[in-house]
Amino acid sequence: MDTHVKMFSCLSDNFGCLIHDDSTNTTVAIDAPEAGSIIEALEKEGWSLSTILITHHHEDHVGGVDELKARYKCGVIAPHDQGGHAIANVDRRVVDGNTIYLGNLTARVMATPGHTLDHVTYVFDNQKLIFAADLLFSLGCGRVLEGDPAMMWASLLKVRALPDDYWVYCGHEYTQSNAKFALSIDPDNLDLRRRAEQVDQVRAAGKPTLPVRLGDEKRQNVFLRADEPSLARQLGMEGAPSAKVFGELRERKNRA
Numbered sequence: 001m002d003t004h005v006k007m008f009s010c011l012s013d014n015f016g017c018l019i020h021d022d023s024t025n026t027t028v029a030i031d032a033p034e035a036g037s038i039i040e041a042l043e044k045e046g047w048s049l050s051t052i053l054i055t056h057h058h059e060d061h062v063g064g065v066d067e068l069k070a071r072y073k074c075g076v077i078a079p080h081d082q083g084g085h086a087i088a089n090v091d092r093r094v095v096d097g098n099t100i101y102l103g104n105l106t107a108r109v110m111a112t113p114g115h116t117l118d119h120v121t122y123v124f125d126n127q128k129l130i131f132a133a134d135l136l137f138s139l140g141c142g143r144v145l146e147g148d149p150a151m152m153w154a155s156l157l158k159v160r161a162l163p164d165d166y167w168v169y170c171g172h173e174y175t176q177s178n179a180k181f182a183l184s185i186d187p188d189n190l191d192l193r194r195r196a197e198q199v200d201q202v203r204a205a206g207k208p209t210l211p212v213r214l215g216d217e218k219r220q221n222v223f224l225r226a227d228e229p230s231l232a233r234q235l236g237m238e239g240a241p242s243a244k245v246f247g248e249l250r251e252r253k254n255r256a
Helices: 035-045 065-072 149-160 175-185 190-204 214-220 229-234 242-255
Strands: 003-010 014-021 026-030 051-053 075-079 092-094 099-102 105-111 120-124 129-133 167-170
Touching: 003 035, 014 035, 014 167, 026 105, 035 065, 051 065, 105 149, 120 149, 149 214, 149 242, 167 214, 175 190, 175 242, 190 214, 229 242
Parallel strands: 026 051, 051 075, 075 092, 129 167
Antiparallel strands: 003 014, 014 026, 099 105, 105 120, 120 129
16 A cells, blocks of 8 residues: 555543555654654654645644654645634645645645634545544544534534445544444444444454444434434424524533
8 A cells, every 4th residue: 555544542531643655655643632642653664745735723633743844844734724823834725626735635624613714624436535523523523613503513414425335534533432422323333232242342452443434424423414314203203404403513512
């Protein structure tokens, strides 16, 4: 394989991700939660950092940018500032539909606001990789902090429209708690029950639950299924608009 993805823990429950292209010796980081863990991963692999792709402005996604840029002289690509939240040390600002060329790697920018107004998702179509940060978690989704439920639902639908065989990488290890909540909403989903059992086993072994196939998320993740009549009935919201069903799901998760 010419392309390698290395995922590792950062901070308390964040994930760091490096994508490396052998043919051009290009290494890309998705976000920079902290410098130390990323430097350690790079040195272990013998890679040098070429570019950081930032998904949104939260500190646990940009905290390591300054140190990494000073050390590696790498480029930093980020979405445009929104809502008064500035991301510093950025070399290029991107918007929905932009294409980023990174050696022989190509990333597509997908605007996915809701968690924050500036949130973007990076899609590597040739490698079938989705870096969804805090938009989509395995069996869950991010909190709606700056947008509204309709905005977040529309962003999730954009990711859901991607092919089933794409691999989803998320910003945090929340799958076990997400599974518990999902089962409280959709207890008869056999696919979900099997996934929850697998998650318990994986976490008991101290291993990450990611990445996950998007097709599995489409069947198991209640937040991607707010337009299913059966799920609306479970919530006592039969006939309600899907964005409102999603909003109710998110509110229940907030209180869980």
